[in-house]
Structure formats: structure tokens, C-alpha cells
Amino acid sequence: MLTERQELILRRVVETHQSTAQPVGSKTLANDPEIDFGPSTIRNELAVLEEQGLLAHPHTSAGRTPTDAGRRFYVDRLLPHGQRAELNLPIVKSEVDHAMRVTSATLAQATNLLAIVSAPPLEAATVRHVEVLTLQPHVAMVVVITSTGSVAKRLISFDEPIDSGLISWATEYLNERLSGHELGARTVAARLGDSSLGASERGFLEALLPVFDDLRSDSEVMLYVEGAGRLLGGDRLDNLSEINELLSALERRVALLGVLRVALGERDVLVRIGSENELPALQSLALVGAGYGPRAQKLGTVSVIGPLQMDYGAVIATVREAAWQLSRYIEDVDAG
Template identity: 65%
Template sequence: MLSPRQELLLRKVVEAYTETGLPVGSKTLAADPDIVAGPSTIRHELSSLEEQGLLAHPHTSAGRVPTDAGHRWYVDQLRSGSGTGLVPAGEKLGLQLIRREVDEAMRVTSETLSQVTNLLAIVSAPPIDTATVRHVEVLLLQPQVLMVVVITSTGGVTKRVFTFDKPVDPGLAAWAGQFLDERLAGVGLGARMLYSRLNDNSLTVRERGFLESLAPVFTELAETSEDTLYVDGAARLIGEHRVQDLTQINELMSMLERRATLLSLLRAALQEPDVLIRIGSENQAPALQTLAVVGAGYGLPTRKLGTVSVIGPVRMDYPRAIRSVREAAHELSRFIEDVYGS
């Protein structure tokens, strides 16, 4: 348990270090009008906080810096609301997602979130297998070339062009378009579900064979159900001396390319009732152990479908990061409810 004075000093150290990136000394703290204590008393309290593992003392400086545990204490106080003045109003994201396609909404969210927080922003889109088929068209482009267009409930559009050895019967193409649209409208994008709806014993051999030739468009649609990530702000993260170690930069860039580890971390945010915060060594991935992650899930009232998150230095502006991630998740949830409800 920390005394009220220790709590105040620890908060001041975290906030000063977040702003400057420099160790914070007792003289600096003694000059703060909120702190009623002399330099010797402050040094004693700082030593006590260091013994508790909340502050560290760099060898080259008389000042202290917060450890991962110190940042964790600060964040826990921030989230509990027990700290005074820890959650300033700040600027809003100002997301405008009305009447956008899902992929554009995800892209705009990641760009805006990165710009406002000055951090790496990552948005995972809803998996495509949560969507349904809204409309199917079969268009005869040339006598031997036709295109199948599939529009999903999330506004996604998939196109596939097929070339045949012989001219396609226009009547057959028109029939296929009507049949597919009627049979698949409202059906989920899982491969089994799609194929089961196309299995009709009343079809002629010719009709069944023609539909089978068009089946790859639905196979590819089902296979693209892996999560899609929208990433913005990588240059911000590795610039401005925020990530200085070359090995760490390489590991982080590799993780962004592989994405599997990152997706596993982001999925953890889906289980959180509010905001997921992982600080430094709390992250299992080596590339993130000197960074902090703030994330939240978004989606439907009954099910979260994706995540919004930011990644940055441990000394990030947590009030702004938490506030911005919450707002982005809220706005995306509103957007997704409109899309899936339409």
C-alpha cells in the first residue's frame, strides 16, 4: 500500500517521464506546486518507491524513471478513477463512418487513431464468415467470358471472371444468376453452407455442371475468412527515437508481417469487458516487451467481431490512448450494428 504522498509522487514521475522521456529528480518534483515536501523528504519517498519496484534509478542520472510495474500502477489508478485529474477530456477522434464500406471504415479508423495518438494503430476487421451473401450476379461479358459478382452483407464485393472453351448460352447465364441470387441471399459465407444450398436434385445435368464451373468464386470467398488487419503509423513508432534498438525494430516489423502472433494478442482484447492494457514485460511476444498495447473489442451487442488497438512506447500517453481506443471501438460498434442490421 502506498501513502497518499507516495501515490502523488509516483503519478508525477510517470507523467513527467511520459512527457519528456528523461529521468525525474527530486528538485523537479519539489518545484511542483502540488507537492508539499522538501527535496530530502522526496528523495526518501522515491527510494521507498524504488525498493517496491515501482521506480528505477539509472546509473547516469540522479533522477528516477517508472518501471513497468510503476506504469501498471498508474494505469490501474487511471482505469479505477481513484486518481484525481488522470482523465482529461482531450480531443475526440471525430470519426465519420456513416455510409462507408466496411473496409474503408476500418482504414479510416486506423488512420485517424494513429494520427490522434501518434502511435501505431491496428484495427482487425470482422471475419468474413460472420457476413452473409446479399446479392449475386452473373454477367456475360463476351460469348465465352462471364463474370460472377458476389456482394456481402458487409458491403464487400468479390468478382471472378470465367473463360469457357465454347460460347455460353445467354439463357443459361441468366438462369444461373437468378438461381444463385435466390438460393444464396442471406446465407453465411462458410463453404459447407454455400454448397449445401446449391445442391438441388431437381437441376438438370447441364445446369448442375454449369453451377459447378462457377463454384470457385464461392470457394475463394469462404477461404478469405482469415482476419484482415488495417495498420497505420509504423513510421511514427520507429521514428522520433521511440523505438531505438534495431533488433527490436526488426522483430516488430516481422511480427506485423507474420501477423499470427499479433492476431493472437488482439483476440485477447475480445475477452475484456473494457480495455485491454499490456505493459512491457506483460507482453509474451519478444517484439512487444519494451512496448505497451492498448486495445478494445467492437461489434454487435451479442458478439464482438474485431479489435481496435494502439502500440507504442511504455511511456505513452495512457489517458489519451485509452480514451481514443474506447471511442474508436464505440464508433465502430455503432457502424457495424447499422451494417449488419440493414
């Protein structure tokens, strides 16, 4: 348990280190307008905070730097809770791919860090609408729109001219059988496995089915990453091995996605600092993430990865706002 004075000193060490990336000494703190006690008192309190594992004392400097535990105390106990930042996400009435790309790019620009957004998974999506159109006498186009805003289309060529009545029938039949149902291969096959259909109808439907395979294959690429150059530039990582590990983690998206999914179970923003991260590539970094989706279910995550001395208050507020706006976007898509 810290005293109010110790909490003040810890907060100012963390925040000064965020802005300077340098160890913070007692003289710097004594000149801080928020601190009204002398250098000797400050040195004593710094020593106490170090003994408690909240500060570290680099050999090359008389100043202190916050440890992972010190930053954790700062995030949990010293930051205001529930704040949201101003963030302009022009994603209303966008397709899901565009919304994810805009969100990741805007978040990277707003935080000047690496931003990662995961799209809603396929298993969370249902068919909203199917449309079958005639493009040419021998060519049809089928379009599938899902509840998460994903759109798939495919052109299908036939040897014989396409009966316009078959086109109209297929649109009506597919919507009747699939609208509101999941996109899984078994579900689609079961819903369309009607033995009463004639040979021409069954053959026409079978030709259209690959569009659902397209949706399933597209859903495997679920991460939208922006801002890697921002994080790698400006000496924000200490050494080449850290950079190499991070780049490898970005390539192994399955492992990274597993880390980000932890945020789906959080009521608010998830913060993982340094050694708290299970993925080795992130143990010299900090991760801030939040889930988004309708109130009853989190469908994806909005996350930022940056150096340990990131501005936690600003990043947490920005991630929280991005998740809130994406949640409203998903609700609007579902309602549409």
C-alpha cells in the same frame, strides 16, 4: 496500498516521464504545481515507491523512472475510466476494406503511434446478397456482398452465349439458397447441392462458385497496419534489436493476430505493458487494444503499439472511441 501522497507522486512521475522520456528527480517534482510538499518528503516517498517496485532508479541519474508495475498501477488506479476521445472516422456506408484502412490510418495519425486493425473474420460473415450480370454475350459477372461489408466479384467466360433467363434464375436461386448463411465451403456446397437441377443449371452454378473461394482467400489477410514509420522514428525504440524484433512480428502476422485477439475477450480496453506481453517483440513496448462489433459479439480489434512512456490516457481514450465507431459501423452494415 499507497497513500494519496504516494499516488500523486507516482502519477506525476509517470506523466512527466511520458512527456520528457527522462528520469524524474525530486527537484523537478518539488517545482510541480500539483505537489505542495518539500524535496525531502518527496525523496522519502520516491524511495518507498521504489521499494514497492513501482519506480526504478537508473545508475546514471538521481531521478526515477516508472517500472512496468508502476505504469500498470497508473493505468488501473490513477486514470479516469470510460473516457472517449474526439476522433473523425469517415467510414459510414463504406466497404469493409475502406473502413479498416481509414480506421488504421486515422488512429496512427491521432496517436502518432503504430496502429493495427483486424478485419472481421470470414467465419463471422454471412452472405447478404448475390448478383449475376451479363457483361457480354459470352461473359457473366457474379458479385457477392457479405454481412461484414466485404465484396467479391469475378468475371466468367463461357464458350456459348449466355441465356438471359439463366442469369435471372441464378441470381434468384443463389440469394434464396445462400442469403443469411455462412460462407464456409461446406455450407455453400451443401446449400447448392440440389440434385433436382438440370445439367445446364448445375454447370452454370459450378462456374460461378470460385467467387466464394476468392472471398475465403482474401480473408486470410486480416490486419491493416499504419504508422510503423512513426514508431520507428524519433528514437522511440532503444536499440536496433528492438526495431528488428518489432518488424519481424509485423511480418509474422499470424503470431501478432493471436496477441491482438486477446482484446476480443475484454469488456473494455486491454492494456499490456512491457513484460506483460507474451510476444518477445512487444516486451519493451506497450499495447492498447479494444474489440469492436455488435453488442452480442466482438468481431475484430483496434490496437495501438507504442513506447512504454506513451500517453496512456490519451491513447486509451482514442482506441476506445475508434472501437465504438467501428462497432456502430458493423451494426449499420448488418442492418443494411
